[in-house]
Amino acid sequence: MTSRDGFTWTPSDGLKPGVPSLGVISPSSNISSTQVEYDVIVIGAGYCGLTAARNAALDGLKVLLLEGRDRIGGRSWSSNIGGYPFEMGGTWVHWGQSNSWREITRYRMEKDVEMSFDFAKGVKHFELNTPESSVTMTHDDEDILLDSALKKFTNIDGFYGRKTIPLPYTTFHQPSSIPLDSLSALDRINEIADTLSPQERAVLEASILLASGGTLETTSFHEFMHWWAMCGYTYQGWLDMLITWKFRDGQSTFARRFFDEALATKRLSYAFNTPVQHISTSPSAVEITSRSNTTYRALRAICTIPLNVLSDIKFTPPLPTGKQAAIAIGHVNQTVKVHAEVSNKDLRSWTGINYPNELHYAIGDGTTPAGNTHIVCFGGQNRHMDPEVDVDRTKRAVSSLFNPGNYAGQNVQIERLVFHNWSKDEFAKGAWFFAPPGLLSEHLDDMRGRHGNVVFANSDWALGWRSFIDGAIEEGTRAELEVREEVVGLRGVKQKL
Amino acid sequence: MTSRDGFTWTPSDGLKPGVPSLGVISPSSNISSTQVEYDVIVIGAGYCGLTAARNAALDGLKVLLLEGRDRIGGRSWSSNIGGYPFEMGGTWVHWGQSNSWREITRYRMEKDVEMSFDFAKGVKHFELNTPESSVTMTHDDEDILLDSALKKFTNIDGFYGRKTIPLPYTTFHQPSSIPLDSLSALDRINEIADTLSPQERAVLEASILLASGGTLETTSFHEFMHWWAMCGYTYQGWLDMLITWKFRDGQSTFARRFFDEALATKRLSYAFNTPVQHISTSPSAVEITSRSNTTYRALRAICTIPLNVLSDIKFTPPLPTGKQAAIAIGHVNQTVKVHAEVSNKDLRSWTGINYPNELHYAIGDGTTPAGNTHIVCFGGQNRHMDPEVDVDRTKRAVSSLFNPGNYAGQNVQIERLVFHNWSKDEFAKGAWFFAPPGLLSEHLDDMRGRHGNVVFANSDWALGWRSFIDGAIEEGTRAELEVREEVVGLRGVKQKL
Numbered sequence: 003m004t005s006r007d008g009f010t011w012t013p014s015d016g017l018k019p020g021v022p023s024l025g026v027i028s029p030s031s032n033i034s035s036t037q038v039e040y041d042v043i044v045i046g047a048g049y050c051g052l053t054a055a056r057n058a059a060l061d062g063l064k065v066l067l068l069e070g071r072d073r074i075g076g077r078s079w080s081s082n083i084g085g086y087p088f089e090m091g092g093t094w095v096h097w098g099q100s101n102s103w104r105e106i107t108r109y110r111m112e113k114d115v116e117m118s119f120d121f122a123k124g125v126k127h128f129e130l131n132t133p134e135s136s137v138t139m140t141h142d143d144e145d146i147l148l149d150s151a152l153k154k155f156t157n158i159d160g161f162y163g164r165k166t167i168p169l170p171y172t173t174f175h176q177p178s179s180i181p182l183d184s185l186s187a188l189d190r191i192n193e194i195a196d197t198l199s200p201q202e203r204a205v206l207e208a209s210i211l212l213a214s215g216g217t218l219e220t221t222s223f224h225e226f227m228h229w230w231a232m233c234g235y236t237y238q239g240w241l242d243m244l245i246t247w248k249f250r251d252g253q254s255t256f257a258r259r260f261f262d263e264a265l266a267t268k269r270l271s272y273a274f275n276t277p278v279q280h281i282s283t284s285p286s287a288v289e290i291t292s293r294s295n296t297t298y299r300a301l302r303a304i305c306t307i308p309l310n311v312l313s314d315i316k317f318t319p320p321l322p323t324g325k326q327a328a329i330a331i332g333h334v335n336q337t338v339k340v341h342a343e344v345s346n347k348d349l350r351s352w353t354g355i356n357y358p359n360e361l362h363y364a365i366g367d368g369t370t371p372a373g374n375t376h377i378v379c380f381g382g383q384n385r386h387m388d389p390e391v392d393v394d395r396t397k398r399a400v401s402s403l404f405n406p407g408n409y410a411g412q413n414v415q416i417e418r419l420v421f422h423n424w425s426k427d428e429f430a431k432g433a434w435f436f437a438p439p440g441l442l443s444e445h446l447d448d449m450r451g452r453h454g455n456v457v458f459a460n461s462d463w464a465l466g467w468r469s470f471i472d473g474a475i476e477e478g479t480r481a482e483l484e485v486r487e488e489v490v491g492l493r494g495v496k497q498k499l
Numbered sequence: 500m501t502s503r504d505g506f507t508w509t510p511s512d513g514l515k516p517g518v519p520s521l522g523v524i525s526p527s528s529n530i531s532s533t534q535v536e537y538d539v540i541v542i543g544a545g546y547c548g549l550t551a552a553r554n555a556a557l558d559g560l561k562v563l564l565l566e567g568r569d570r571i572g573g574r575s576w577s578s579n580i581g582g583y584p585f586e587m588g589g590t591w592v593h594w595g596q597s598n599s600w601r602e603i604t605r606y607r608m609e610k611d612v613e614m615s616f617d618f619a620k621g622v623k624h625f626e627l628n629t630p631e632s633s634v635t636m637t638h639d640d641e642d643i644l645l646d647s648a649l650k651k652f653t654n655i656d657g658f659y660g661r662k663t664i665p666l667p668y669t670t671f672h673q674p675s676s677i678p679l680d681s682l683s684a685l686d687r688i689n690e691i692a693d694t695l696s697p698q699e700r701a702v703l704e705a706s707i708l709l710a711s712g713g714t715l716e717t718t719s720f721h722e723f724m725h726w727w728a729m730c731g732y733t734y735q736g737w738l739d740m741l742i743t744w745k746f747r748d749g750q751s752t753f754a755r756r757f758f759d760e761a762l763a764t765k766r767l768s769y770a771f772n773t774p775v776q777h778i779s780t781s782p783s784a785v786e787i788t789s790r791s792n793t794t795y796r797a798l799r800a801i802c803t804i805p806l807n808v809l810s811d812i813k814f815t816p817p818l819p820t821g822k823q824a825a826i827a828i829g830h831v832n833q834t835v836k837v838h839a840e841v842s843n844k845d846l847r848s849w850t851g852i853n854y855p856n857e858l859h860y861a862i863g864d865g866t867t868p869a870g871n872t873h874i875v876c877f878g879g880q881n882r883h884m885d886p887e888v889d890v891d892r893t894k895r896a897v898s899s900l901f902n903p904g905n906y907a908g909q910n911v912q913i914e915r916l917v918f919h920n921w922s923k924d925e926f927a928k929g930a931w932f933f934a935p936p937g938l939l940s941e942h943l944d945d946m947r948g949r950h951g952n953v954v955f956a957n958s959d960w961a962l963g964w965r966s967f968i969d970g971a972i973e974e975g976t977r978a979e980l981e982v983r984e985e986v987v988g989l990r991g992v993k994q995k996l
Contacts, residue, residue, distance in 0.1 A: 060557070060558055061557055061558075062559055097595075097597055097667070097668060097729075097963060098594075098595040098597075098731070099597070100594055100595075100596070100597040100598070100599075100600035100601045100604070101597070101601050101604070102597075103597035103963075104597045104598050104601040104973075104976070107597070107598070107668070107962065107963065107973055107976070107977070108976050108977070108980060110977075112666075112668040112669060112962060112963075113668075113669050113672075115666065117665070168614070169609075169612065169744070170594070171594055171604070171609040171610075172609060172610050175610075232594075234595070234731060234735070234736060234739065235735075236733070236735075238731070238732075238733075239731060239736075242731065247666070465604065465609060466594060466600075466604065466609075476601075476604055479601070479604070479605050480604070480605070480607075483605060
């Protein structure tokens with residue numbers, strides 16, 4: 003099946019919208035009547051909504067899952083082009099991520115992961131291209147450079163943040179952590195600028211923007227430190243947790259497990275291609291109205307709509323002012339992720355930064371069925387582009403990651419581009435959550451708060467791996483448990499099987 | 500409520516069996532008839548059995564939980580003496596442990612943890628006492644010493660095991676990891692002995708035995724490397740994951756959540772004080788017979804009895820030969836864990852090794868309501884003792900951790916001892932699982948295999964945090980899912996709520 007989402011470009015076919023994915027659901031609905039009263043309506047079929055819907059269905063609740071897209075996965079989904087998965091959004095997983103790894107072992111998928119990096123053969127180097135210089139170094143030297151830069155950036159307390167954020171699940175527990183949220187990444191860089199070499203500063207800025215997808219001014223230093231703490235306060239942990247292990251057959255194989263398990267209960271109703279426009283909560287129930295003006299009723303709703311999209315939804319009664327304030331601020335991540343299939347096999351062991359650039363950070367991520375190297379490239383708000391608008395510009399952004407002098411006689415010919423423009427995606431309006439200064443210290447509780455019979459759940463306001471697939475599952479678990487207890491209380495406990 | 504398990508000693512009351520615990524279940528049974536046919540009988544109410552029973556009850560199955568003890572928790576439970584929790588067995592948790600942390604966030608207990616260590620005030624030092632010398636050093640120097648020793652021990656591939664065990668959930672995936680299981684810890688020490696200083700060797704041996712509870716000869720080097728890999732291949736990760744964060748109110752507060760949630764479904768029947776003696780599986784069902792000759796029937800059984808105890812159970816038909824072979828080998832962990840309440844407040848920031856000794860590794864772990872320092876001390880098979888047999892010897896083993904010269908004029912007076920003798924515990928026959936050489940590379944699949952309609956689940960053969968609470972939850976999750984699918988298939992899917 004082919005999703006409406008995403009784009010591909012090849013020399014022969016040019017730019018084409020839509021990408022095949024195992025995550026596309028067909029038929030798009032299994033609802034026969036709109037007169038049903040559900041126990042819970044879950045809005046959104048990303049990992050958070052999938053978790054909530056699956057758990058509710060397993061727990062015996064009558065569930066309706068509504069999704070605007072034609073597919074599951076939300077901001078994490080994989081294409082399968084010629085049997086090869088390109089990850090359009092959230093990609094990497096690790097056993098240090100409790101909720102997602104718990105699901106991976108539960109579905110017995112612990113053998114279904116592989117490393118993105120393969121430094122066994124080929125160029126085996128890292129390129130750092132800046133306006134000032136172009137250097138090539140071994141991956142060992144790359145690690146030394148990044149480790150040094152990140153240590154300087156994070157060493158706020160002599161312990162790389164460990165004393166300030168000892169328990170990252172309660173991130174503002176130590177009073178000394180709160181002022182970090184008043185700082186931007188740029189503020190922190192300015193504090194340590196004298197200690198950074200030009201190369202350190204370039205790789206540091208590129209790494210920060212790889213995490214936040216914003217600009218240095220709009221990136222909360224606290225939120226960066228929260229990520230760092232979650233990764234064990236080390237560069238090695240950062241690599242291990244953030245960018246190493248991915249699903250051999252793509253994220254959508256994982257998301258399907260949730261959906262298929264929920265469906266097997268026969269308690270899951272669903273409707274894809276059904277964007278929600280109005281959410282109304284009364285003392286006893288909720289009413290959810292789609293854009294095509296169909297209204298669905300339930301005792302409770304779990305709304306997994308991302309922070310940046312909530313302003314498009316009408317709520318009756320209006321949302322509390324704290325939540326409205328958080329929505330008005332929004333998150334800052336406008337990451338541009340572009341997959342490039344390039345003809346040079348030796349680039350499998352290549353990594354590179356070209357900073358600043360529309361695409362500033364990239365790694366060799368696989369070998370395609372055609373034998374080409376798959377490079378995954380990241381940009382963001384710093385020099386934002388819409389990759390589908392001017393494909394030649396996008397190709398130049400890819401090509402400029404490579405210093406041609408390094409590959410004399412060896413092509414870096416682009417054979418295919420694959421991407422999803424998350425910034426123009428009306429159901430995402432950005433990539434994974436990343437906080438600007440002030441948002442979380444002032445509004446985390448507001449974002450997590452409920453509104454009448456509507457429970458809000460999204461990785462955007464998870465406690466642990468906020469912004470990650472793991473945080474989505476954390477939040478879906480939390481929301482379903484809250485709703486289940488209420489529904490069971492309302493309906494009474496009955497023999498279920 | 501007071502459990503039969505465990506012992507306390509005080510100067511005034513002497514040695515007393517039994518310790519109060521929130522984990523004691525009263526009434527001990529809620530069964531009114533033995534004529535019921537259950538969907539599943541779960542044998543054992545440790546975390547594995549609690550997880551399986553809870554999930555099965557939530558999934559709508561009719562569950563019977565049988566337990567030989569008077570309490571939940573198995574090898575992890577806390578006393579509460581004067582409101583202070585002493586952890587009798589498994590203690591520490593971390594957000595890098597996926598299954599347990601998933602449950603901690605699910606139960607919203609992420610704020611209910613605290614650090615064992617508090618180096619803020621008091622002696623702030625580490626003592627290393629050996630037959631050759633007694634030295635006192637700062638905790639920074641302790642870390643440098645242990646880090647150096649562990650790096651030498653684990654650096655089998657230039658990457659501290661990372662190349663050999665890159666994905667610890669599939670621990671034997673790399674062929675180069677298998678030969679490690681033929682080595683004992685002593686074999687590996689002999690390989691690097693020339694590189695170790697006497698102090699490094701002492702702390703290394705004490706650390707290995709702290710993990711394994713066996714002897715250096717009976718400790719599989721591979722299993723140690725598996726732990727090391729799970730901890731992120733670093734000493735800091737080792738500390739963080741293994742011995743840092745514990746429940747402020749004790750493990751039994753966590754275990755209660757599972758039990759209480761299962762009970763609230765009204766689908767959980769249970770009988771404590773009900774040891775199982777016979778497990779019989781037929782093509783369609785199972786029959787479980789208690790020592791008092793009551794027989795219970797179900798479609799499936801989940802047997803969570805530890806490896807070292809399985810030989811006490813009669814199986815009809817007999818277990819497969821591979822499983823029998825694993826049981827005959829058994830695991831080697833005979834850890835002795837003794838809590839000592841000592842009068843010196845300054846020891847809150849003390850850690851120490853006295854090696855070799857009946858108790859060779861200890862840390863200041865808290866301040867009791869009386870204002871004394873709580874020290875937790877570990878010994879094992881290396882110089883095994885039964886702490887209740889000769890309390891004076893046990894007290895000497897505690898006292899000998901301290902060089903009296905360091906505390907001139909300051910008492911290390913023992914005000915209380917609390918412990919559980921896991922070696923003499925008929926339902927444990929040892930502490931957490933630790934493998935001798937050969938057991939896992941030859942028999943891991945045997946241990947994990949089922950027998951007719953009996954599914955075997957225990958942290959002893961988990962894939963990830965094997966031996967840990969996390970592994971117990973991993974295994975309970977796996978087993979329940981397997982059983983649920985079969986029961987639903989047999990009975991048909993029905994509306995549950």
